Structure formats: C-alpha cells, structure tokens
Amino acid sequence: MxxxxxxxxxxxxxxxxxxxxxxxxxxxxxxxxxxxxxxxxxxxxxxxxxxxxxxxxxxxxxxxxxxxxxxxxxxxxxxxxxxxxxxxxxxxxxxxxxDADRVDAVVFERLVAEGRAAAENGELEAALGLLRRALALWRGPVLGSVHAGRILKGRIARLEELRIRALELCVDAEIRLGRHREAVAELRELVAEHPLNEWFHGQLVSALYRSGRRAEALQAYQDLRRTLREELGVDPSAEVQRLYHELLAPDRSGRPPADRPVVRSAHRTTVPPPRLPVCTP
Structure with a gap:
C-alpha cells in the first residue's frame, strides 16, 4: 500500500x-x-x-x-x-x-531535509534534484478531501510551511548557480501564489535586474509596495528597500546589487524511523 x-x-x-x-x-x-x-x-x-x-x-x-x-x-x-x-x-x-516510506508526506520531509543538507554542503545540483522530487509529490492542498480539526490543522500548516521552505531553497540554489533568467519565471508564479512573501518578491527584483531587466525589477518592487500597503498598511522590509535603492543608484562598476534578502535559516528537519510500540491488533 x-x-x-x-x-x-x-x-x-x-x-x-x-x-x-x-x-x-x-x-x-x-x-x-x-x-x-x-x-x-x-x-x-x-x-x-x-x-x-x-x-x-x-x-x-x-x-x-x-x-x-x-x-x-x-x-x-x-x-x-x-x-x-x-x-x-x-x-x-x-x-x-x-513503512514510513509508503506515506508521501514522510518522503517529502525526508527529501527536503536531504536537499537542505546538500545545499548547505555546496552540492547545489544535487540539492535541486532532491528538492524538485519533494515538490513533485505535492498534488494540492494537504488532505484537501478531509475535514481537519485542531490536530490536523497544525500538521497541515507544518507541511505547508515546509513546502515554502523547499521553494525558497530551490530558488536560492538556482540563483547561486547563476541561473537568474531561469529563476524569473518561477519567481513570478511564486509571488502570485504568495503575494505577501517578501522573500520571493525580493528575489524576483534581484533576478530581474541581474537578467538585464532593470525597469521590470523596479516595477516588481512597486508591485510589492502597493500590495503590502493595500493589504497590511506597511512598507516593504528594510532589506527589500535597501535592494530597491541599490537599483535606483547602481555603483559605477555596473555590478548588480547583491542578492537580497538572504534565505532565512531554518532548523533541519529529520524523519526518524518509526518507533513500533508493543501493541495488540
């Protein structure tokens, strides 16, 4: 099964x-x-x-x-x-x-943990492969056909947060590999799906600029600023604003600004083997 x-x-x-x-x-x-x-x-x-x-x-x-x-x-x-x-x-x-490997959520968590470890070791291609395999298991909202009570809601929220972390790690690996153009399309989709996630917006701004699309990068920042003001009444974080000002006044060398903001750290998730207590049928 x-x-x-x-x-x-x-x-x-x-x-x-x-x-x-x-x-x-x-x-x-x-x-x-x-x-x-x-x-x-x-x-x-x-x-x-x-x-x-x-x-x-x-x-x-x-x-x-x-x-x-x-x-x-x-x-x-x-x-x-x-x-x-x-x-x-x-x-x-x-x-x-x-068997834990027979449950897709457990396999997902294991692959994300392995992908994160590979990324931390600088094995970016291997990390991307593991993380893409993990994300391919996502077929839609977790337990979308089941009514969720208090316990399940917490577990579903954890898996959804882990999915966002896997997406962040994928984008970060692509950018560290210099694939800014390839990252733009995915980031546009991600900011549409997660309009209040400033990390995705910041990476989109940076990837656009590094792809030679400065005007679009500035527009992407303005889109984020408008969304945050309309939805939450706040401005972008200081980190994203710093990126915006660097776009307005790039240094004379012509080098694009550093990728900002940096990917958030997260605790490593490991999936221990299941403990099988002595039970009765």
Missing amino acids: RFNVMGSFEIIDDHGKVHSPGMPKVCQTLAVLLTRPGEVAGIDSLILELWGDSPPRTATTTLQTYIYYARKMFVTEGLVPADRNPLVTCPQGYVLQV
Missing part, C-alpha cells in the same frame, strides 16, 4: 487502485494516524481532533467504532490479510504500523 495525504486523501494498493473510506470521520481518524505513522495517537488527541472541545458522552465508544470500520476497510478492500491489520490498539491509543 501507499498513502497519499499531500492532496486528496488516497490509499493506493499494489495494482494502482485508489481506495478511500466512505465515512468522513474514519478518513479523519486515519489522516491523524498517517501524519505520524508508527507513532501512537492518544485517545484524547483523536477525540479532540474529531469533536473539538465539545465531544459527545459516547466519544470513546464512537471512536472505537471508527477504528473498527477502518480495520474492516483494510481487509474487505483486499489491502491486507485479515491477520495482519496495520491498525493496532495500544494502551495509550492507536497506531498505524506502516
């Missing part, structure tokens, strides 16, 4: 057939378990996800029913043998015991 959460929720069997539980709450329960495969999801956390701060009195029993239907789905759909169900009960809750 393969599990896709970076887009609509899908379970794909070895023949490529897509399966999905019919009950929304069952999908939601499995989604929580899949975003942390191999880790125990506590009963209290699952109840919080499914019903928020107002769970019914029968919440624990109803959760057990959803677990039952999820297990039944695995067997009736022919995904697993009846005696090897991956959804097991632990003293603290439930765990989905699947």
